[in-house]
Structures are given as structure tokens and as C-alpha cells.
Amino acid sequence: MNFKSVFIFFIFLLISTQFLFAEQWDIVKSRGKGTITVFYYNSEHFISDSSGKLEGIEYDIFIAFKQYLKNQGVDITINFKKATDFSSLYEEIKYGGSGEFGVCSFSITEQRMKEISFSPRYMPDVQVLISSGNIPFAKNEEEFINIFSELTAIAVRNTTFEQDLLKLQETVPNFKIEYEQSSSMIRDRIISSDNLFGYIELPTYLTLFNNGLRFKRQNLFKVERDGYAITLPKNSSWLEPINDFFNSDAFKLEVNQIIKKHLGKGVKDLLWKIEHSEEGESQSEITLLTMERETQELEIKQQTLKVQILVGGGAVILVILFLLVFGYRMKRSANKSLTERNNLIEKQKTELERLSIVAEKMNEAVVIADSSGKIEYYNNGLVRNSGYSEEEFKVNFKDLMYLQKITSRNDIQAIIDGFQTDSTPFLYDSQHVKKDGSTMWTAASLSPVYDDEKELYKIIVVYTDIDESKEFSNQLSEKNKEIMDSIHYAKMIQDAMLPSESMMGNVFDDNFILFKPKDIVSGDFYWFEEIGDYFILVLADCTGHGVPGAFMSMMGSNFLTNIITDNAIRSTSKALTLLDTKVKKALLSENHHSRDGMDIAFMAYNKIEKTLDFSGGNNSIFILREGELMKYKGDRFSIGSDGIEDKKFTEERIQLQKGDIVYTFTDGYKDQFGGPKGKKFMQKQLLSIITENAASPLKKQKEILDDRIEEWMKGYEQIDDISVMGFKV
Numbered sequence: 001m002n003f004k005s006v007f008i009f010f011i012f013l014l015i016s017t018q019f020l021f022a023e024q025w026d027i028v029k030s031r032g033k034g035t036i037t038v039f040y041y042n043s044e045h046f047i048s049d050s051s052g053k054l055e056g057i058e059y060d061i062f063i064a065f066k067q068y069l070k071n072q073g074v075d076i077t078i079n080f081k082k083a084t085d086f087s088s089l090y091e092e093i094k095y096g097g098s099g100e101f102g103v104c105s106f107s108i109t110e111q112r113m114k115e116i117s118f119s120p121r122y123m124p125d126v127q128v129l130i131s132s133g134n135i136p137f138a139k140n141e142e143e144f145i146n147i148f149s150e151l152t153a154i155a156v157r158n159t160t161f162e163q164d165l166l167k168l169q170e171t172v173p174n175f176k177i178e179y180e181q182s183s184s185m186i187r188d189r190i191i192s193s194d195n196l197f198g199y200i201e202l203p204t205y206l207t208l209f210n211n212g213l214r215f216k217r218q219n220l221f222k223v224e225r226d227g228y229a230i231t232l233p234k235n236s237s238w239l240e241p242i243n244d245f246f247n248s249d250a251f252k253l254e255v256n257q258i259i260k261k262h263l264g265k266g267v268k269d270l271l272w273k274i275e276h277s278e279e280g281e282s283q284s285e286i287t288l289l290t291m292e293r294e295t296q297e298l299e300i301k302q303q304t305l306k307v308q309i310l311v312g313g314g315a316v317i318l319v320i321l322f323l324l325v326f327g328y329r330m331k332r333s334a335n336k337s338l339t340e341r342n343n344l345i346e347k348q349k350t351e352l353e354r355l356s357i358v359a360e361k362m363n364e365a366v367v368i369a370d371s372s373g374k375i376e377y378y379n380n381g382l383v384r385n386s387g388y389s390e391e392e393f394k395v396n397f398k399d400l401m402y403l404q405k406i407t408s409r410n411d412i413q414a415i416i417d418g419f420q421t422d423s424t425p426f427l428y429d430s431q432h433v434k435k436d437g438s439t440m441w442t443a444a445s446l447s448p449v450y451d452d453e454k455e456l457y458k459i460i461v462v463y464t465d466i467d468e469s470k471e472f473s474n475q476l477s478e479k480n481k482e483i484m485d486s487i488h489y490a491k492m493i494q495d496a497m498l499p500s501e502s503m504m505g506n507v508f509d510d511n512f513i514l515f516k517p518k519d520i521v522s523g524d525f526y527w528f529e530e531i532g533d534y535f536i537l538v539l540a541d542c543t544g545h546g547v548p549g550a551f552m553s554m555m556g557s558n559f560l561t562n563i564i565t566d567n568a569i570r571s572t573s574k575a576l577t578l579l580d581t582k583v584k585k586a587l588l589s590e591n592h593h594s595r596d597g598m599d600i601a602f603m604a605y606n607k608i609e610k611t612l613d614f615s616g617g618n619n620s621i622f623i624l625r626e627g628e629l630m631k632y633k634g635d636r637f638s639i640g641s642d643g644i645e646d647k648k649f650t651e652e653r654i655q656l657q658k659g660d661i662v663y664t665f666t667d668g669y670k671d672q673f674g675g676p677k678g679k680k681f682m683q684k685q686l687l688s689i690i691t692e693n694a695a696s697p698l699k700k701q702k703e704i705l706d707d708r709i710e711e712w713m714k715g716y717e718q719i720d721d722i723s724v725m726g727f728k729v
Contacts, residue, residue, distance in 0.1 A: 023099030025237040028074060035077045036238070038062055038101045041089045042082075044184045045204050045262050046105040046228075054080055058103040058230065060258045061122065068245045085181060087158045087678060090116075093231045098238060102231040105183075105201060107160040109225065117234055120246040121227025122255055127164060128205055129218040131197035132190050133424075137218065141171070144220050149174040154186045154198040157678050161186070161199045164223045171221075179678070179715060199223065207263045365442070365463040371456040373403040373416050385442070385465065387435035403461065407444070408432065419448040419456050429470075430463065441470040484520075491521045494550055497557050499528040507535045507607060510661075510728035512702035516668075516709075517721050521550035524666050524721040527560050533608050534570050539725050540600040541619070541666035543640070555586060556598055556639075572602045572615035573651035576639065580617070580647055583640045597640020601664040605656075610729060612654045612662065622687065623654065624661040624694055629687055660729045661698070663690060668720035669705075674712035681712055698726050 028034030040058075042048040047056035062078055069076055083089035086104060093102035093116050107125045108118050135151070138144035149172055155162040157179050165177055180186050186198045187208070197218070205217060232238060245251055365382035369375045383393045397406070404412045408431040415426050425447040432440045442463040449458040504511045513526060527538040538560060542552035559582045560575075569575050579600075587596055599618040605611075614621055616634015623630045632652060637644045656662075670683040689708060693701050705724055 025098065025240055028076065028099075029241075032073055033075045033077075034099070035079060036099045036101060037079045037081055038103060039081050039083050039089050039092045039096075040102070041086050041104045042182055042184070043105040044182075045201075045207060047103050049082065050184075055262075057123075057258055057262050058105075060261070061230070061255065062101075062103075064251070064254045064258070065242070065245050068248070068250070069241060072241075074241075085678065086156055090158060093233055096233040098233065098236050100233060100236070101238070105228055106231050107225045108227055108229050109160065109163070112231075115234065117232040117236055117239055119230040119232070119239075119242045121229045122246065122251075123203070123228045123259065125225040125227045126202040127160065127199045127223045127225075128202050129197060129221050130187070130190055130200055130205065131216045131218055132194045133216060134194045135197065135216060137216065138220055141220065144218070145172050148172050148197065151175050151195050151197060153177045154180055154189055154196055156180060156182060156186065160223075160225065164199050164221075167223075168221055203259075203263050363465065367403070367406075367461040367463075369403050369459045369461065371416070371458070373412065373459070375401040375403065375406070376458075382463070385432065385434075385440060385463065387438075392435070403446075403459065406432075415446060416456075416459065419459070423448055423450070429466070432463075441466050487520050490550055494521050494525075494554060497554060498525060503528045503530070504535075504537070504727060507605070508727040508729070510698045512698045512724075512726050514702050514705055514722065514724040516706075516718070516723070518668070518718045522721045523550060523553055524668070524723040525553035525557055526723065526725060527557055529561075529564050531564065531568055531570055533606055535605045535607060536564055536570075537603045537605065537725070537727070538600065539619075539664050539666065539723060540598045540639075541668070541721070541723070542598040543596040552596060552598065556583065556600075559583065559586075570604055570613075571651065572604050572613045573649040576600065576602055576615050576617055576649040577647065580639045580649075587641050597638045599638050599666065601634065603662070603664075610656045610658075612656050613651055614654060615649045615651045617649065619664065619666070621662060621664045622690070623656070624663065624690065625657060625659070627691070627694060629691060656729045658729055661694070661726060662729070663724070663726045665724040666721065668718075668722035669709060669724060672709060672713060672716075672719060672722070674714065674716045678716070681709065698728060701726065 023034045023036060040047045040054075042050060043056070044050075045056060047054065047058045049055075059080075066076055066078060083092060089102055089104055093100065096102075102116075106112070106118070107127075108121060112118075131151075135147065138147050153165045153168075153175055155165050155177055161183065162177070162179075169175065169177075180189065183200050183204065187200055187204075190196045190198060230242065232242065363381060365385050366377075366379045367375055367382060368377040380390075383390050386393055386397075388396060400406055403416070409415075409428060418426075425445055427443070427445050430442050430444040432442065434440055443466045445462045445464075447460045447462075448456055449460060451457040501511075501513055504513070507530075515522070515524070515526070517524070523542040525540055525542070527536070527540075529536045540553065540556055542556060556579070559579055563569055563575050563578050563582075569578070583597060600616065601619040601621055602615045602617075603621065604613040606613075614632055614634075616632075618634060618636060618638040620631055620633045623632070632654065635647075635649055637647055665686070670681050670686050672681045673679065674681065686705075689705060690701070693704055696704070702724075709722065
């Protein structure tokens with residue numbers, strides 16, 4: 001049997017095995033019980049474990065599906081499994097078996113329908129374009145292109161968010177796209193940063209908007225699709241019960257309650273309405289368009305009049321704004337009759353009396369200034385916050401009644417000048433010196449008011465006391481500094497414990513160590529020692545990274561010194577056996593019951609005979625000889641608490657030849673996510689780089705390996721410590 005036949009048979013065996021163990025609906029139905037697996041990735045409001053427990057629309061749909069089948073006499077168990085990202089979730093379903101489902105606010109698209117199956121849709125699918133607060137609304141396509149051509153879009157790879165942005169690039173070709181892991185990250189970045197935009201689901205947008213979370217939604221380039229649905233592998237036998245469930249009137253009533261639970265009462269009619277007629281029951285979809293138009297109108301109104309105030313000041317500012325504009329218009333009404341004017345004045349007087357009661361009793365300080373910054377009114381809150389009596393305040397501040405003089409900022413004039421063209425309120429933290437010399441912190445909100453000719457008329461300022469929160473923030477910063485100082489001190493200790501690379505240079509003329517901790521301190525470590533004719537080399541990867549990994553690495557380094565240096569043990573297998581015993585004993589003495597430990601490559605090089613003794617704990621070494629890589633595997637268990645007792649590490653003696661290059665590495669390099677598709681780097685690609693550059697000096701190989709992983713990681717966070725070691729005989 002040739003290799004091709006064996007390969008085809010192996011693939012057939014894998015597929016057959018998958019379907020053999022899959023839960024077919026007919027079998028589950030006949031025996032009255034079974035198990036299904038639901039793969040998911042966090043999507044806010046749809047399914048998420050961010051709160052510590054699974055919840056969301058699609059989670060509740062599956063709970064309702066379980067109850068539906070139970071009423072039909074079939075009891076199922078649901079296993080929810082979280083995918084590492086959206087792409088891997090999609091792959092699970094694309095190549096999955098019967099009894100497997102996928103959920104993550106999946107949109108029904110033509111391309112996906114060719115690769116996977118969908119349930120009937122349970123909600124209309126509309127995606128809208130949101131943007132950072134500093135980006136203006138575009139009134140038409142030409143204006144949109146001018147505004148957005150140099151901006152940055154945010155998307156999740158392999159989702160309809162990315163598809164819609166790629167489609168948008170056909171109209172606006174110059175903007176660039178950056179990637180996040182989830183739609184909530186898209187929203188968070190757009191809210192917190194300038195010059196960003198991206199797509200999110202309209203139901204999510206409406207819920208966030210109703211909950212008071214403010215960002216801009218552009219009215220152009222909205223995308224409508226067939227709807228949201230549950231996904232299944234192609235031709236899954238479970239399409240039958242899932243279709244029956246979704247098409248039942250019981251589901252339509254149930255899903256309304258689910259949507260109302262997770263998106264709020266304001267969207268209770270977004271999905272289905274059950275109508276009764278002589279011909280029976282029929283359902284009609286209630287679209288999102290009415291609510292969307294109402295939301296757009298609210299946004300447009302907010303753009304032309306944004307008076308944002310802090311807690312307690314909102315109602316007061318609205319009343320003040322009304323009275324100021326009302327008073328200005330009265331000045332322009334000289335042609336009205338005296339009776340009408342007196343009535344208006346009397347009405348204004350009544351409103352001012354009411355306002356005075358509110359303004360004088362509130363804790364916040366309120367200031368009204370003219371368009372030049374000159375203060376025309378202030379309430380008692382400003383006086384109380386200063387620590388002066390009313391008379392003392394008048395004396396001490398009589399020459400300071402300008403916004404430019406009473407605030408700690410030196411750019412207030414520039415802010416006032418900016419109000420001539422930009423109506424956006426300005427928020428900042430302000431520092432004030434009180435009568436007793438102490439400092440008071442306030443959150444200040446400056447809001448412009450315009451007359452009928454759109455000219456700057458007044459400026460309203462509200463100061464809110466934030467002394468307590470500022471003090472807490474300062475304490476938190478101090479604690480963070482103490483923690484970081486401790487971590488940096490730990491790094492100094494760890495660096496001191498790592499051997500000098502020159503030790504390896506004394507034995508091997510050509511060598512390198514690529515050492516890239518994920519955090520300040522590392523869970524990887526290397527260790528060298530000369531014992532007679534032997535040179536010992538160790539590379540280890542401890543459980544975790546950062547501070548926990550660093551403590552484990554320092555413990556391992558100390559134990560190796562005791563085993564090798566103090567006791568002159570040269571046997572690699574015996575050294576690992578002793579190290580395993582010491583690590584487990586140390587963890588047990590700390591009542592530590594987790595599976596902590598380390599993966600390790602332990603080598604003893606005989607400088608006279610040119611032999612290399614090797615033992616490994618869940619790690620291997622590679623020897624490059626005349627362009628061919630040879631792999632020497634370690635044992636399939638680690639050092640430490642991995643649940644295996646009485647470990648016996650094997651030892652292999654390798655006769656090296658002149659020109660041989662020995663490599664070993666921890667799993668941080670090959671497991672790093674990145675590249676154009678957000679995949680792992682993989683060991684195969686790492687070994688390919690080593691083989692392709694075999695003729696280069698090892699110092700040059702180190703540069704190449706460093707450059708390649710840095711390029712691969714662009715746009716992604718380093719997930720683990722990275723270490724690669726090489727030396728040439």
C-alpha cells in the first residue's frame with residue numbers, strides 16, 4: 001500500500017470516527033436522550049461569560065430548545081465550549097459533526113450558507129456604522145469620503161464586520177483596518193479614542209444608546225442582511241428539530257421574552273408579532289427601521305445642542321439655557337405690546353425665582369459668563385467651595401470675575417475661541433486653592449449657548465466636587481507604583497540569577513540566546529555550569545508568565561545550583577529526577593495543589609569527546625547536520641505537580657560532529673498568534689526558518705528569528721515568554 005493510499009485511508013478514518021461518535025438526531029430521538037455541544041465565542045447581549053456565568057439571547061434560546069425537546073419526550077444535555085476566537089469557532093462548525101452547534105451573533109450570508117447550515121432566523125440583522133465623538137456626521141456620500149478616507153476602522157477578523165468594511169473600501173479606498181477580538185472591544189476603542197469607526201449590531205447599539213452610552217452613529221452605509229441565526233455543520237441531522245422549534249409559535253412567544261430580558265423593554269417588538277385571522281395564525285416581522293429613525297433624530301438634535309453636565313447639574317443647565325435664550329429674544333421683541341411684554345417679564349420672574357431656589361441649594365458651583373469670559377452670575381456653591389464667607393468672597397474675588405482667572409487651566413481663552421465654531425461642551429478636571437490653603441479638585445463642564453444668529457452668547461460652567469475620587473485615584477496610583485517597583489526589583493534579582501551568555505561563548509564560538517519575556521519578569525529561564533569536562537545547558541519554561549512564572553523560575557534555578565554545582569551530578573536523567581522531587585516537595589509544603597511545574601530541556605556536553613547527553617521533560621532538542629534537522633524527543637511529562645508519580649526520566653547520548661548546530665526552544669515562539677489571519681506561528685514554520693538560514697552565523701540567525709516574530713505579532717499581544725537557544729560545535 002503506497003503512501004497516498006495510507007493518507008486517504010487515514011483521512012477517511014478520521015471523518016468516519018467523527019461521525020461515529022457524533023450524536024445523530026434520529027438515534028437521540030429513538031432512545032429519548034442525548035448530548036449536544038454548543039461552541040461559542042463572546043458576543044455582547046447574544047452570548048457571553050464576561051460576568052462569570054454564561055448568559056445572553058442565544059444561551060437562553062438553547063435553554064428553551066432543551067425544554068421544547070423535553071416536552072416532546074427527549075431529554076438532552078448541553079455542553080457549552082468556548083472557542084479561542086471567532087475564526088476557530090467558525091472552523092469548529094464548518095468541519096463539525098452532527099449534534100454540534102455554533103453561536104456568536106452569526107449573520108446569514110451567501111458565502112456561509114455554502115459552508116454551514118443555519119436555523120431559521122430569530123431576529124432581523126442590521127449593522128450600523130459608529131464613529132468616535134470627534135468625527136462629525138456626514139450628510140452625503142461625498143462628505144463621507146472626505147471625512148473618513150484618512151481614518152482607521154476597527155473590525156473582528158472573518159466576520160461580517162470585516163466584510164462590510166472591505167465592501168466600504170470600494171467607495172472609500174484610503175482608510176486602514178485594525179483588528180480586535182470582539183464587537184465589545186470595537187465599541188470600547190471607538191468610545192475611548194479619536195478618529196476611529198466600525199460596524200456593530202443595531203440591537204446592541206440601541207441598547208447601549210438607551211442605557212446612556214454615547215457615541216456617534218453615521219446615517220450612511222447601513223448594512224441589512226437576512227437575519228441572525230444558530231449555526232450547524234452542513235447537512236446536520238439536527239436541522240429537523242431546530243427548524244421545528246424555531247417555526248413554532250411557542251418559540252416566537254418565548255423569544256420575545258428573551259429579547260426583552262437582554263435588550264430591554266424598548267425593543268420588545270423587534271422580532272415577531274402573532275396575528276389571528278379566519279385563515280389561522282401568521283407571523284409578521286417588526287423591523288428595526290422605526291426605532292432606528294427615532295434614534296437618528298435624537299442624535300442629530302444632540303449634535304446641534306450638546307450641553308453635557310455632571311451629576312446634579314443637568315436640570316439646572318436646561319432651565320438656565322431656556323431662560324437665557326428666552327431673555328435674549330425678549331430684547332428683540334420691542335415691537336410687541338406693553339401688556340404682552342409685562343406678561344412675559346412676569347413669567348420670566350416666576351421662572352427665575354424657581355431657578356434661584358434650585359441653584360442656591362445645590363452642591364455644585366454654577367457660573368454664567370458672557371462670550372468674552374466675564375462672569376455675570378455665580379451661585380452660593382462657588383462661594384461655599386472657596387471656604388470664604390460671602391462678603392470675603394466679594395472682596396477677594398472682585399478683580400477675578402473672569403473664567404480665564406478663576407480656573408487652573410491656562411488655555412481657557414483658546415477653549416472660548418473654539419466655541420465660535422464648535423458647539424461641543426468641554427470637560428476637564430480643575431484645581432482650586434481654598435481660603436485655608438488646601439486644594440480642592442472639581443470636574444468642570446463648559447457649555448456654550450448661542451443666539452438666533454448662531455453667535456456665541458453665553459458660557460455656562462458647572463463645577464462638581466471630586467476630591468474623594470481624586471484622593472482614591474492618587475492612592476491607587478501610589479499602590480500601583482509600589483507594585484511596579486517590587487516587580488522591577490524582582491527583575492533585577494532574576495537577571496542576576498541568569499548566567500552570563502559569555503559562559504556559553506567560552507565553550508562554543510558560535511551561539512545565541514533569544515530571550516523575550518512577555519512581562520517585566522519571565523517564567524522562562526536558562527542555566528549554565530561547567531563541571532570538569534562537562535558543560536551543562538538548561539532551558540526551562542515554567543507554568544505561567546510574569547510574577548508567578550518568575551518565582552517558579554527562580555526556584556528552579558536555585559534547585560539546579562544545589563543539584564549540579566553543589567553535588568557535582570552530571571547525569572541528565574538523575575538531575576531531572578532530583579529536580580522533579582524538589583519542586584513537588586516545595587509546592588506541597590506551600591499547600592499548593594495545582595498542576596504547576598516546568599517543561600525543560602537538560603543537556604550535558606562533553607568538551608573532550610564531543611558527546612551530548614540529553615534528557616527532556618515535555619521538551620525536545622533539534623540537531624542540524626548538513627542541512628537536515630534531527631529531532632530528539634524528551635519524555636512526555638513535565639517537572640512538578642502534573643499528577644504523575646515515580647517519574648523516571650530517560651537519557652540519550654548523542655555523538656556530535658564538527659559543524660552540528662543544536663537548537664531548543666520553549667513553546668512561546670511557536671504558539672504566538674499573529675500574521676494576516678491571526679493564527680499560531682507553529683513549530684513547522686519556526687524549523688523552516690532555522691533550515692533556510694542554516695549557513696548564517698548564529699548571531700545573524702538570532703536577528704532573523706527576532707525580526708520574524710516581531711513582524712508576526714504586529715497588531716497582537718505577546719501571549720507567552722519566548723526563548724530560543726542555539727550553539728554550534
